[in-house]
Amino acid sequence: MFDLALALSYSLALVWLVGGCAYRVGIWLKARNSLPIPLTPAPRTRSGVVMRLCLELFAFRSLARADKTTWLASLLFHYGLLWLAIVHLRFVFTSLPTFLIPFIQYSGWATLCVIVGLSVLLLRRLLVDRVRYVSAPSDYLHLMLLISIAVSGALLKRVWPVNLFEVGEFLRGVFRVSWVPLPDHAGLVVHLLLVLVLLLVFPISKLLHGVGVIVSPTFNQRDRG
Amino acid sequence: MKESSVPAAQVVGRYRVIPIIQEQAMANISTAKATPAIQHEVGLPGALVADWHDKAISRLGTLLKERRGLQVFMDSCTKCGACTDKCHYFLGTGDPLNMPVARQDLLRSVYRRHFTFAGKWFPKLVGARELDKPMLEDWYRYFHQCSECRRCTVFCPKGIDTSEVTMAGRDILASIGIGQQYSQEIIAKVNRVGNNLGMKKPALIDVLDNLAEDISDDTGLAIRIPLDDASADMLIVTPSADFFAEPHVDGLIGMIKVLHVAGIRYTFSSQASEAANFALFTGQRDQMQGIAQRISTAAQALGVSRIVMGECGHAWRVAYSFMDTLVGGFDYLDPEHPRPEHICELTYELLKAGRIQLDPTRNDGKVVTFHDSCNVARGSGMGGIRRGQFIVPRALLKASVPEIIEMSSDATMQKTFCCGGGGGLLTDDLMELRIKGALPRAQALQAVVDSHGVTHLVAICAICKTQLSQVLPHHNLGDVQVTSLHELVGNAIIL
Numbered sequence: 001m002f003d004l005a006l007a008l009s010y011s012l013a014l015v016w017l018v019g020g021c022a023y024r025v026g027i028w029l030k031a032r033n034s035l036p037i038p039l040t041p042a043p044r045t046r047s048g049v050v051m052r053l054c055l056e057l058f059a060f061r062s063l064a065r066a067d068k069t070t071w072l073a074s075l076l077f078h079y080g081l082l083w084l085a086i087v088h089l090r091f092v093f094t095s096l097p098t099f100l101i102p103f104i105q106y107s108g109w110a111t112l113c114v115i116v117g118l119s120v121l122l123l124r125r126l127l128v129d130r131v132r133y134v135s136a137p138s139d140y141l142h143l144m145l146l147i148s149i150a151v152s153g154a155l156l157k158r159v160w161p162v163n164l165f166e167v168g169e170f171l172r173g174v175f176r177v178s179w180v181p182l183p184d185h186a187g188l189v190v191h192l193l194l195v196l197v198l199l200l201v202f203p204i205s206k207l208l209h210g211v212g213v214i215v216s217p218t219f220n221q222r223d224r225g
Numbered sequence: 226m227k228e229s230s231v232p233a234a235q236v237v238g239r240y241r242v243i244p245i246i247q248e249q250a251m252a253n254i255s256t257a258k259a260t261p262a263i264q265h266e267v268g269l270p271g272a273l274v275a276d277w278h279d280k281a282i283s284r285l286g287t288l289l290k291e292r293r294g295l296q297v298f299m300d301s302c303t304k305c306g307a308c309t310d311k312c313h314y315f316l317g318t319g320d321p322l323n324m325p326v327a328r329q330d331l332l333r334s335v336y337r338r339h340f341t342f343a344g345k346w347f348p349k350l351v352g353a354r355e356l357d358k359p360m361l362e363d364w365y366r367y368f369h370q371c372s373e374c375r376r377c378t379v380f381c382p383k384g385i386d387t388s389e390v391t392m393a394g395r396d397i398l399a400s401i402g403i404g405q406q407y408s409q410e411i412i413a414k415v416n417r418v419g420n421n422l423g424m425k426k427p428a429l430i431d432v433l434d435n436l437a438e439d440i441s442d443d444t445g446l447a448i449r450i451p452l453d454d455a456s457a458d459m460l461i462v463t464p465s466a467d468f469f470a471e472p473h474v475d476g477l478i479g480m481i482k483v484l485h486v487a488g489i490r491y492t493f494s495s496q497a498s499e500a501a502n503f504a505l506f507t508g509q510r511d512q513m514q515g516i517a518q519r520i521s522t523a524a525q526a527l528g529v530s531r532i533v534m535g536e537c538g539h540a541w542r543v544a545y546s547f548m549d550t551l552v553g554g555f556d557y558l559d560p561e562h563p564r565p566e567h568i569c570e571l572t573y574e575l576l577k578a579g580r581i582q583l584d585p586t587r588n589d590g591k592v593v594t595f596h597d598s599c600n601v602a603r604g605s606g607m608g609g610i611r612r613g614q615f616i617v618p619r620a621l622l623k624a625s626v627p628e629i630i631e632m633s634s635d636a637t638m639q640k641t642f643c644c645g646g647g648g649g650l651l652t653d654d655l656m657e658l659r660i661k662g663a664l665p666r667a668q669a670l671q672a673v674v675d676s677h678g679v680t681h682l683v684a685i686c687a688i689c690k691t692q693l694s695q696v697l698p699h700h701n702l703g704d705v706q707v708t709s710l711h712e713l714v715g716n717a718i719i720l
Binding site for chain 2 (some may be wrong): 020032034035039060062066074121122125136137138199204206216218
């Protein structure tokens, strides 16, 4: 019964995630772009704008200008998370595709990057008076949620192993909206519930900031002079 | 004003000291609110309206739909803290509400309360707040402690532009009856008379005639400064401070020398005798449109084919970035010069074409450094080339003076520090804020005074010039001459 509820929650959460993100981005795009406000010097060509957005999205260029510690911690966290997201693609396939093998091989390092990166961000939030001043409870909770997901995942992998094929069956069931029982494993349930919370919070929180980078007129408009 | 509260300039290597936050440090600083008469003149309610809360929220809702930037910026901040030590007003005051993110949060917390799911249901959790009277006062105080210089945007990984938030905040405040006296009075005057100083046409004729006489006496040339001359090819629009204020007027003289030597048929306009557009500062788009329209209307009435803007930072941002959107295209202009140009672009073009010659030895003994103005550096371009807003003025300086020294790279070009008086804050009742806000600029300047004996700080913005010449003495930098770029060009030009 619990398995079914969890599977159903996941199915609904995925709908909520996609719908919620689309709704929010829709609100952004529906707002009029009344006056051009590119941050200059701005690229003069469209390809220049794409370049600028790529530098911001993939290298966090502005953050690098601002503060090297935060920049490094953010890079570690985001790229570690991307790596782990790719590793989790294994659950989409019934047999393991070869391209995933190197990702899986180094997933321990990726987890370490995520945990170290997030911990630095959390410590910064706690210890730097300026950042502490602007932090709401949700800002700490986001970080702690992500850390718990990473730690619980690492435990599943290294300390308290779980049958990965059965996890895959359950998750593939979620996508097909057909119920497959979950392996009997409390740690797995904790990990899955934490991820469920993340999926629910994502579209209604600041976690959508990546798309915000692309939609920000200061970045995506060109210098037309 | 407490002189003792001004922090001494401290430079540790090239790193500035980041202050420990001091809550309420600037809570007693608030600029005068507009009188009912001025509010009415600019079409706003004279005093706080009865249903101010609902009106404010509804105005915010409108602005969110009209300004995509504002809407995205409300949602995309992660409170990463990258901006927290980048604002000159925070560096100078230590007041945490002068950190860009905290300033935005004044509006964002209310936005969350009224426009987001999380803020409606879990306000405490996400830092959502109701708009109450104390919050309203914080809005008024701290949205008038931001010069809208966009330095924080340079460091924001989400590209959040605090100036858009400040403008929205000020727009909402003005719309419910709490405008700022200084800016709204200037907007009223420019609408009423044509310039910020309220100088009518006869006075303007007087000023220009006297100026022409002075230049003629000085140079032996027969100088005439045309006003409303329909035979002219080029309309010159300068900030009205150029007609009176020091050191601005010497820059105007330099411009006139350039135009005279190049043999350009130019004119000033009594209708558009002001480059400045304070509605940019107050966020009132309708007023900004009207003030910009004056220039376009005057240009068409005079039948000129070129519009050239004088040394004014925010006027240049409006002319360069906004004017075609605000007042339609420029079909009436020369297709070779299809948009308003900056006087530096014109002078640079004349220099390259050999139509003027500059002799830097005429500025012998001066060691100059260049203060990039925020609206030029981060809100516009110049010369049709990438980074032109940094290249063009420096090229003119290089041709005009023997020695240029650059200040630290985290205080120039795109990362330039605001003078501390921009964005509608150049008023006496904010003098303490202006002095403190100039601290990072003063530190950067002090370093080049110490290392290279810099004697002149050059600017191309009327606000920067007024502000810096008033506040630098408070930072023991009174010996540094604040100078118009075109004053140095005017000295160097071969007549």
